[in-house]
Amino acid sequence: MSHAPSTPHDHVPAPTTESAGLLRIAGLPYFLIAFIARLPFAMMVVGVLTVVVSARGSLSLGGLTSAAVGLGTACFGPLLGAAADRFGQRMVLLVLAIANGAMLVLFTLVVYAGGADALVLLSAVGIGATAPQVAPMSRSRLVTMITDRMPESVRPRTISGTMAYESAADETVFVFGPFLVGILASALAPWAPLIGAAVLTVVFVGAFALHPSARAVSMHRDGDGRAPSAVSELFAPGVLVVVVGILGVGMFFGTMLTSLTSFMADRGASEQAGLLYGVMGVGSAILALGVAWLPVRFSLRARWLTFSAILLGGSLLLLLVDSPATMMIALAIMGIGIGPTLVTQYSFGAARSPLGRSATVMTMLGSGIVVGQSLGAAVAGDLAENAGTGSALVLPIIAAAVAFAAGLVNWRLSTARPRVASV
Template sequence: MAPTKVGYGALLRTPGAWTFLAPAFVARLPYAMLSMGILMLVENTYGSYGTAGTVTAIAAVAQALIGPQTGRLADRYGQAAVLLPTVAVHAASVGLLIALALGHAPVWCLFLAAVPAGASVPQIGAMVRARWIATIGAEGASASSAAKVSTAFAFESVTDEFTFVIGPILAAKIATSVSPSAALITEAALTFVGGLVFATQRRTAPARTAPQPGARRASALASPGVRLLAGVILGVGAVFGGMQVSVNAFADSVGQHAAAGTVYGIFAGGSMVAGVLYGVIAWRRAVQQRMVISYALLVVGCSTLWAMPNLVTLSIAGLFCGLAIAPTLISGYTLVETLVEDGAKTEAFTWLTGAIGLGLAVGSMVAGRLIDGHGPSAGFLVPLAGAGLGLVALVSMRHLLVAPNRSGHVVAGSGERTAPAQLAGAAKG
């Protein structure tokens, strides 16, 4: 039987979709602005890419560790109950970080302030994916619904990449034309407003999955496949982090600081184009195989970055490197949805999002140190190393990515089967 294909037009006509997609876009745009804004503010006020990369890394580590916990709380208590306090804390934390940086506080103060700023980043992308599962699942289990889930994940990856195109450019433009602090103020304002509006869209939110009395609820991370995917996606995060710091440093070294956001945007733009194409193809190859192939192409693309002599060639190399990003992430999110029960899906998505953040943290920190010691080109070795290690893990342990053969997915702790759960197995291919 020929693979079922669902286009973006049919997906976006899903009843209620735009009520959460529009505010979600506003709320997730700042995700790509935060790291760039912190990087440019701290480098501007302290004069060190190493210090700037470390502060950025701490914020990303906090987001990576706390994000899955907020995802788990959203599964249990509802998205609005988690989002409302989260966006308020984020706005206050970013404001404190700005004040400390402008006041030239001791570096350790910036490290401390970066923790709540990163930990309070709202997990909008994971929440949107969970809403797609709930909304499409309400239509009933079928090959068409499973195909729509796959298209929805492709659409979300494209949206993520679009924010990574616009976010760094917007942050860099505001930082250079107004001030670095203004870029972070904009980030906090968009997060706060977008998050509040998104939280009010309760009709499309997934149902809470409170466990029965006495039942213990397992974490999504208990699945070996989820752990593998988190580790593999960590390598993709290292590509993001190494690219952000290295592109900024490289642009500085050739006297074109304002071009950094554009170069990074081209890299993310390549991923966005690949994501669009991925979502309109009716794939015959299994998703596990697609992920291995796209990850291998990512390693090949990253292998050329360190040798580029100028911004033009770096932009071209970054474009080809970016073409492998979205297919890798779409495959990862598609796989992780099949590996967990319904009541842990938001948490599972946040583990992957958190892994990106953690990889970004490590990548930006290591790249910053390499740049300070050996020049901007050395920083591009970080994306190559991160992607290379991720590929080794993926190839050697890909057998863990086969979904459990359940007689029927059940909501964690409830024992009730739901339509979204029935889509998991069909989404595998």
């Protein structure tokens, strides 16, 4: 397929030497801004749950509200990614920064003003619908820079390293986000995390939108912003299997944190759940970064199966845990599997994105994580409350099995002996 012509403003001029690395191309401030800008996204689900449970005294309504955030993201996230592909990230992100900040404040007012439950749920959907998915947008932006501005010989390794960094950054904020929510809620008030998230969204998502790299548009887009690939290519089996696999990872995050909280609450130490969860999160982030140094002969499809199998094996230990110590061992093992699995799935997403639609695919994957996390937390919370912690601890096993099963399907869909350089 021939590449559509591009005008001078379609993308930032190429570097003058082939030795220019991604850090040099994007600049250190970019990575700092992009890291902080994704923090509000990690605070939303837990922050919404905290406010509703505190103000309304209903864990059930809190779970439903968290699920409503995920619903909004599922319905609108990919559409926002498509808009970013079509019109560029800057305009889309600026609008979302303002809209999402306003929705977070509005939601807080609705909850504390005694609005009807339906209005609470509707405003929660609004939070998810306007959520500026910085992580997928960053992945798309960086992949575009790598593809358009770096020598072909270094692209595969650079993309693998970039996906590893991005996933490690996600792991860090998804662990630190709930921790920050807890600190703000305890030190100030239950509404403080959402107001804090609103401020961070306006300031740092706005800065992320205004960063010069937001001008980067794939060379595959023509002067009118149209892509050469058909929309139907977004629903190809190779893309959908990655979406299902990453949905399983999101479900794991949601069910594990919620069931772990219930597990520690049974022992009178629910406030320590975040510390134990950090054992998995920190290990996962470190292993995610380590993926970039795995040998090329260890193919992407083999990585998915291997690390999701470790995740599944670690989750099966949840059937045997009887103390915080044994829970910590299970979490450490699961941490070995979850980070590299996530990195590999995003690498497949980058490799299989239809021409000119990388932001759309990345937001599909980002939405999959949030939807899985929200629904997983809601179901696990309800099950823990009505059937006990033991029943809730089965849910992370099911989620890990979904990620592993998707890896099996992906193995069959992948070409023979796929490598990092050619998946």
